Amino acid sequence: xxxxxxxxxxxxxxxxxxxxxxxxxxxxxxxxxxxxxxxxxxxxxxxxxxxxxxxxxxxxxxxxxxxxxxxxxxxxxxxxxxxxxxxxxxxxxxxxxxxxxxxxxxxxxxxxxxxxxxxxxxxxxxxxxxxxxxxxxxxxxxxxxxxxxxxxxxxxxxxxxxxxxxxxxxxxxxxxxxxxxxxxxxxxxxxxxxxxxx
Amino acid sequence: xxxxxxxxxxxxxxxxxxxxxxxxxxxxxxxxxxxxxxxxxxxxxxxxxxxxxxxxxxxxxxxxxxxxxxxxxxxxxxxxxxxxxxxxxxxxxxxxxxxxxxxxxxxxxxxxxxxxxxxxxxxxxxxxxxxxxxxxxxxxxxxxxxxxxxxxxxxxxxxxxxxxxxxxxxxxxxxxx
Numbered sequence: 001x002x003x004x005x006x007x008x009x010x011x012x013x014x015x016x017x018x019x020x021x022x023x024x025x026x027x028x029x030x031x032x033x034x035x036x037x038x039x040x041x042x043x044x045x046x047x048x049x050x051x052x053x054x055x056x057x058x059x060x061x062x063x064x065x066x067x068x069x070x071x072x073x074x075x076x077x078x079x080x081x082x083x084x085x086x087x088x089x090x091x092x093x094x095x096x097x098x099x100x101x102x103x104x105x106x107x108x109x110x111x112x113x114x115x116x117x118x119x120x121x122x123x124x125x126x127x128x129x130x131x132x133x134x135x136x137x138x139x140x141x142x143x144x145x146x147x148x149x150x151x152x153x154x155x156x157x158x159x160x161x162x163x164x165x166x167x168x169x170x171x172x173x174x175x176x177x178x179x180x181x182x183x184x185x186x187x188x189x190x191x192x193x194x195x196x197x198x
Numbered sequence: 199x200x201x202x203x204x205x206x207x208x209x210x211x212x213x214x215x216x217x218x219x220x221x222x223x224x225x226x227x228x229x230x231x232x233x234x235x236x237x238x239x240x241x242x243x244x245x246x247x248x249x250x251x252x253x254x255x256x257x258x259x260x261x262x263x264x265x266x267x268x269x270x271x272x273x274x275x276x277x278x279x280x281x282x283x284x285x286x287x288x289x290x291x292x293x294x295x296x297x298x299x300x301x302x303x304x305x306x307x308x309x310x311x312x313x314x315x316x317x318x319x320x321x322x323x324x325x326x327x328x329x330x331x332x333x334x335x336x337x338x339x340x341x342x343x344x345x346x347x348x349x350x351x352x353x354x355x356x357x358x359x360x361x362x363x364x365x366x367x368x369x370x371x372x373x374x375x
Binding site for chain 2: 005006008009010011012013015016017018019020021022023024025027028030031032034035036038039124125126127128129130131132133157161164165166167179
């Protein structure tokens, strides 16, 4: 039921709407200047690289999907081996992503960060449209958070999002780049056999 | 002259036509600029958030699965940037002082500008979800159906968010009664 407060709140919303500024058209020039700089600096940035064609080594044979016939019991054992590879605990509390090969051009990367006081943590980056909602990390016993995510081969930039509000770079990433606004993006380079550089 | 669709522009940019990206910049700076200003609390922060959102959109354009719906995909990137900008601003501004000033005023002395200022300050105390829902509904004047498309959330859930935002604002802005 509407009361006097509701009326005043609606009036306040209208008053605020009347006073909101339009963003100046000169902003378009500034944005395009930044886009052009980035297009020149890293023309391949948004294009995931393809795995290089090469002869398969013995290790590759086990890591890459191959068109072979197997009995169901061996298939089960193979799946169990992949699960062990993905779920084996790592000792580090830092956020260095670890990886396992998923398909020919996709690699499972484990993101991990220590944030004991956080209520929730997610990872957002160039691989998911910088969406803070789609890739949550799960809390593990020691106050750190982790998630294993399939990433395409190529270079990706990312940050962790703490409590849905605070964007922080990966403290243990080996490569960090200025995001142009006083913040920092972490860089991960995923190769066909795993993380090349993070 | 008919403007090219979002999908057409995105495909051009993906093929290497960087300058076509300006069409999207202008289109969505106009459509979402006031929303960004309401969410961040001031025009400078909104401009920063808008610029950062477009750069991130350009960098990850290959992950935009439906180029014809670039607008709603970009809207989510922008919303995240606005929350980040608001968080940075909150670290440096004396937001509480604004709220106290609003509370001390009597009904009679509240001019429309002061009403707007009090609401702008109180919006900063809402959760991110409540703030974007309230702004879209009551400041931007959008329908729940439009909001559902932009936020990727059901109409009923959005009605609940707006309702809770109003309840929270009632608690914070009791002096408006």
